Amino acid sequence: MPIDRIVVAGGGITGWLAASMLARALDGGTTTIAMIEAGAPDDSLGVPTAAETLSPRSVERSAKAGYDENALIRATRGTFALGTALSGWRVGPPGFIAYGPIGAPMGPVAFHQLAARLRHEGATVNLANFTLAALCAQAGRFTRPIASDHSVLSTLEYGINVETAGYRDFLRADAQSRGVTSVQGHVASAERNASGLIDALLTTYGERVAGDLFIDALGPTTPLSGAFESWSDLSPCRTSQAALHRAGEAPLPFAHVEAGPLGWRRSTPLQGAAGELRVSSDGDTKIGRRTAPWQQNAVALGGAAAVIDPVAGTQFDLALSAIDRLIGLLPNDRACAAESVEYNRQTIEELDGARDAAIMFYKGNGRFGDPMWDTARDMPVPERVAHKIALFKSCGRTALYDGEMLDEAGWVGLFEALGIRARRYDALANGVERSVIDAHFARIREVMLKAVAALPAHGEYLRAMSA
Amino acid sequence: MTAEPIRNIVIAGGGTAGWMAAAALSRLQANGVTTVTLVESEEIGIVGVGEATIPPIKTFNAMLGIDEDEFLKATQGSFKLGIEFVGWEREGEAYFHPFGAYGTDIEGVKFHQIWLKLRAQGIPVPISDLNLSAVAARHNRFDRPNGDPRAVLSQLDYAFHFDAGLYAKFLRTYSEVRGVVRKEGKIARVEQRAEDGFIAALVMEDGRRIDGDLFIDCTGFRGLLIEETLHAGYDDWSHWLPCNRAVAVPCARTEPLLPHTRSIARAAGWQWRIPLQHRTGNGHVYCSEFISDDEAAATLLTNLDGEALADPRPLRFTTGMRKRAWVKNCVALGLASGFMEPLESTSIHLVQIGISKLLALFPDRRFADHERDEYNRLTAIQWAQIRDFLILHYKQTARDASEFWRYCRSMAVPETLTRKIDLFRSAGRLFRYDDELFTDTNWTAVMIGQGLMPQRYDPLADSLDDRQIRSLVGQMGEAFQRSARQMPTHADFITRHCAGSQM
Numbered sequence: 001m002p003i004d005r006i007v008v009a010g011g012g013i014t015g016w017l018a019a020s021m022l023a024r025a026l027d028g029g030t031t032t033i034a035m036i037e038a039g040a041p042d043d044s045l046g047v048p049t050a051a052e053t054l055s056p057r058s059v060e061r062s063a064k065a066g067y068d069e070n071a072l073i074r075a076t077r078g079t080f081a082l083g084t085a086l087s088g089w090r091v092g093p094p095g096f097i098a099y100g101p102i103g104a105p106m107g108p109v110a111f112h113q114l115a116a117r118l119r120h121e122g123a124t125v126n127l128a129n130f131t132l133a134a135l136c137a138q139a140g141r142f143t144r145p146i147a148s149d150h151s152v153l154s155t156l157e158y159g160i161n162v163e164t165a166g167y168r169d170f171l172r173a174d175a176q177s178r179g180v181t182s183v184q185g186h187v188a189s190a191e192r193n194a195s196g197l198i199d200a201l202l203t204t205y206g207e208r209v210a211g212d213l214f215i216d217a218l219g220p221t222t223p224l225s226g227a228f229e230s231w232s233d234l235s236p237c238r239t240s241q242a243a244l245h246r247a248g249e250a251p252l253p254f255a256h257v258e259a260g261p262l263g264w265r266r267s268t269p270l271q272g273a274a275g276e277l278r279v280s281s282d283g284d285t286k287i288g289r290r291t292a293p294w295q296q297n298a299v300a301l302g303g304a305a306a307v308i309d310p311v312a313g314t315q316f317d318l319a320l321s322a323i324d325r326l327i328g329l330l331p332n333d334r335a336c337a338a339e340s341v342e343y344n345r346q347t348i349e350e351l352d353g354a355r356d357a358a359i360m361f362y363k364g365n366g367r368f369g370d371p372m373w374d375t376a377r378d379m380p381v382p383e384r385v386a387h388k389i390a391l392f393k394s395c396g397r398t399a400l401y402d403g404e405m406l407d408e409a410g411w412v413g414l415f416e417a418l419g420i421r422a423r424r425y426d427a428l429a430n431g432v433e434r435s436v437i438d439a440h441f442a443r444i445r446e447v448m449l450k451a452v453a454a455l456p457a458h459g460e461y462l463r464a465m466s467a
Numbered sequence: 468m469t470a471e472p473i474r475n476i477v478i479a480g481g482g483t484a485g486w487m488a489a490a491a492l493s494r495l496q497a498n499g500v501t502t503v504t505l506v507e508s509e510e511i512g513i514v515g516v517g518e519a520t521i522p523p524i525k526t527f528n529a530m531l532g533i534d535e536d537e538f539l540k541a542t543q544g545s546f547k548l549g550i551e552f553v554g555w556e557r558e559g560e561a562y563f564h565p566f567g568a569y570g571t572d573i574e575g576v577k578f579h580q581i582w583l584k585l586r587a588q589g590i591p592v593p594i595s596d597l598n599l600s601a602v603a604a605r606h607n608r609f610d611r612p613n614g615d616p617r618a619v620l621s622q623l624d625y626a627f628h629f630d631a632g633l634y635a636k637f638l639r640t641y642s643e644v645r646g647v648v649r650k651e652g653k654i655a656r657v658e659q660r661a662e663d664g665f666i667a668a669l670v671m672e673d674g675r676r677i678d679g680d681l682f683i684d685c686t687g688f689r690g691l692l693i694e695e696t697l698h699a700g701y702d703d704w705s706h707w708l709p710c711n712r713a714v715a716v717p718c719a720r721t722e723p724l725l726p727h728t729r730s731i732a733r734a735a736g737w738q739w740r741i742p743l744q745h746r747t748g749n750g751h752v753y754c755s756e757f758i759s760d761d762e763a764a765a766t767l768l769t770n771l772d773g774e775a776l777a778d779p780r781p782l783r784f785t786t787g788m789r790k791r792a793w794v795k796n797c798v799a800l801g802l803a804s805g806f807m808e809p810l811e812s813t814s815i816h817l818v819q820i821g822i823s824k825l826l827a828l829f830p831d832r833r834f835a836d837h838e839r840d841e842y843n844r845l846t847a848i849q850w851a852q853i854r855d856f857l858i859l860h861y862k863q864t865a866r867d868a869s870e871f872w873r874y875c876r877s878m879a880v881p882e883t884l885t886r887k888i889d890l891f892r893s894a895g896r897l898f899r900y901d902d903e904l905f906t907d908t909n910w911t912a913v914m915i916g917q918g919l920m921p922q923r924y925d926p927l928a929d930s931l932d933d934r935q936i937r938s939l940v941g942q943m944g945e946a947f948q949r950s951a952r953q954m955p956t957h958a959d960f961i962t963r964h965c966a967g968s969q970m
Binding site: 025108328342345346387394397399426430 | 472473494495497498501530575826827828829830831835836837838840841844886889890892893894896898900901923925926927929930
């Protein structure tokens with residue numbers, strides 16, 4: 001039986017993102033998309049937030065799906081993001097996890113390995129001083145990358161900060177303009193046939209919405225749930241509070257995550273506002289994921305599939321990536337056998353990778369003497385996280401696993417910001433004369449500083465866009 | 468932060484793997500502490516099965532700073548645009564597995580999906596017309612892409628065929644110039660440290676001791692260090708890849724000089740044909756349970772297209788890999804680390820990626836577990852990916868006239884491969900895991916070539932305008948034809964740029 005009718009359950013940002021993306025991908029076909037929408041608080045991504053950050057990869061995905069970036073920014077009080085500042089995670093100056101490359105390699109030797117050699121020889125090197133996105137962030141300046149092989153500005157990568165509710169409304173309007181219909185109501189139960197496939201969802205108002213493929217975007221408390229693997233002992237995040245504050249008209253181009261004795265708070269700049277998320281360690285938020293997000297003809301997305309500790313700010317990226325994957329694997333019959341197996345494999349890898357990145361913030365913290373942080377530092381972690389840390393500490397290499405959102409530069413930036421250092425450096429870094437490395441470093445810094453100095457302030461850039 | 472750099476790296480065994488390692492590791496001597504010594508004996512022959520390569524070899528050459536023409540002159544080398552598989556799907560059919568991509572993706576829809584859509588609409592364009600390397604190979608032509616990404620020629624990708632013995636010699640000169648010390652002689656025994664079993668030294672038959680901190684085992688199938696000394700263990704894959712013997716013989720060069728490898732299915736295995744400047748390399752890979760050695764040799768000799776230049780040389784192997792390629796202070800490369808038949812020319816590639824992983828994870832004298840674990844983890848992933856790709860050639864076939872092929876068709880295959888086959892069969896979908904060597908083009912070429920046609924195309928392809936894709940595909944085919952006709956013949960290109968000395 002072919003897939004003619006897709007039903008999306010849950011009118012939060014996750015459901016509308018799915019509806020809008022599917023409507024765009026299936027444009028010109030005969031498949032219908034119906035939404036079951038309830039006016040509940042939006043926990044569809046997992047942890048409710050006032051603002052979210054789209055990583056550079058998500059910005060790319062959004063553009064590929066055909067969304068107009070300027071319209072998106074206007075609709076969401078959006079700002080540009082060049083990375084995340086970390087403070088209070090260890091003794092010492094704040095760290096910055098930047099998007100994009102760190103420095104530039106010399107032949108086969110990565111920049112951070114060259115820096116490790118200089119440190120080994122007694123020099124003080126701060127990688128952020130050689131990272132374009134970090135320098136722009138520090139100066140509060142921004143531009144979109146310039147497409148030219150000759151400009152260092154071509155290497156800049158950026159994300160976008162958005163107001164969660166504004167983004168949801170933007171996606172809803174887009175989906176509705178593409179023919180997605182909606183029904184008001186809470187999902188009460190599913191009507192299944194003899195082989196367990198869902199035929200229809202029944203709402204609390206007694207409506208029956210029939211379909212061939214069902215998207216569950218009902219958040220962590222979905223009634224369509226399957227088995228759940230808890231990660232609560234890998235995350236001290238138990239309570240979260242989201243709020244939107246008024247703020248000045250000169251937003252910084254990065255989010256700030258600040259650790260305190262009992263938890264942390266993330267502040268995400270928007271135009272004229274800031275989204276705040278506070279997380280602390282007592283409460284009952286359940287971190288973890290479904291053992292199989294796609295079962296038969298029901299696909300759980302966002303918080304219905306997993307609740308990821310929000311410290312790394314990845315929950316929106318994960319939802320978008322999952323929808324992209326679903327579109328790439330749209331089945332042609334309701335049994336969805338080959339597609340669901342592959343989808344679950346890739347999704348689980350990605351979710352587990354996001355879990356590992358979040359763990360790193362806690363496991364690698366340097367707040368000694370605070371019981372919550374001492375406990376987090378001593379917690380047992382999955383084998384592959386332990387291996388990743390040990391390998392990096394030993395030789396500065398990063399063990400990469402399929403499905404991780406961070407690439408090597410991302411992990412190196414995170415280790416650096418947390419103050420985790422390698423004992424040795426790449427053996428090939430010795431093949432270069434010290435004076436040549438010094439000149440390479442000086443040149444990178446000079447080129448970058450010069451480029452940054454010529455850029456407009458982030459606020460000005462945004463104003464010029466909307467003018 | 469005390470580093471204790473490796474002092475002497477000792478490579479046991481010359482041959483292709485040993486000299487590739489020596490050439491690449493020679494640059495570690497720049498720290499003034501590390502030295503590289505290679506031990507080999509002129510009395511021990513080299514196996515050198517990997518005379519055909521795949522495109523990443525160019526990266527290895529570039530890393531060493533080797534000039535391509537000099538290298539081809541020295542090794543009697545030729546260019547390779549892909550592999551022609553003859554009789555693999557069924558007797559009488561052939562397909563070409565080309566390098567480089569099929570067409571280009573359009574609006575996020577993969578090119579092979581567009582091809583499938585056209586096919587579903589009754590517009591069958593041979594997929595080989597849509598890859599420049601395949602089109603050039605059909606005309607026996609070759610030209611080097613000139614680096615301009617806008618030019619049609621930039622779509623061409625290539626690798627090489629060369630004489631592995633001459634390649635080892637070429638790299639020996641390269642290494643010795645860069646300070647690698649070669650010691651002639653046979654290894655009598657391997658001495659281990661009493662406290663931890665690490666290898667301390669190689670003791671030669673004449674009593675010389677060669678001490679080292681790190682040992683590279685390139686001693687071939689036997690694995691003198693990794694297996695006979697350190698007992699790494701071996702994963703036997705012969706239930707999936709049952710061929711266990713080969714017989715090889717060179718024959719006289721014939722014209723025209725083909726710019727591709729040929730692989731011809733036989734009743735109990737397959738035959739390779741590798742064109743070089745001075746001769747053609749041939750071999751018959753087979754399973755001894757289904758054919759005798761004499762029959763196998765006779766099959767090879769009756770199917771040569773030139774005069775045999777030597778007696779057939781037999782080889783025996785068990786397909787599989789060392790459970791751990793890095794144990795204590797010893798890293799195995801080449802045949803010492805495992806064996807997969809040269810069906811997709813991956814032998815030299817496996818040496819190359821072994822070396823680049825070793826450089827990336829290069830240890831110091833403390834030999835932390837983490838580097839070793841990471842090396843072995845990545846090695847296992849990479850070997851299994853190639854293994855699955857090779858198994859596909861045997862599993863997915865309509866050949867059923869002999870016991871051997873009936874076994875292969877019905878054998879159980881790894882779950883990782885089953886999943887790939889199921890996804891492709893359902894809607895032509897392909898996913899690449901862990902930076903896999905083989906791309907969509909590789910899998911598409913072999914899956915479709917072996918007769919695995921998807922039941923439908925990806926519904927996303929319906930979002931593309933039919934007239935537009937028809938005209939794009941038509942133009943692409945014509946552009947490739949034009950470009951190929953403008954190229955010199957393969958033989959002319961070699962004469963002009965990289966002819967070896969007459970032998």
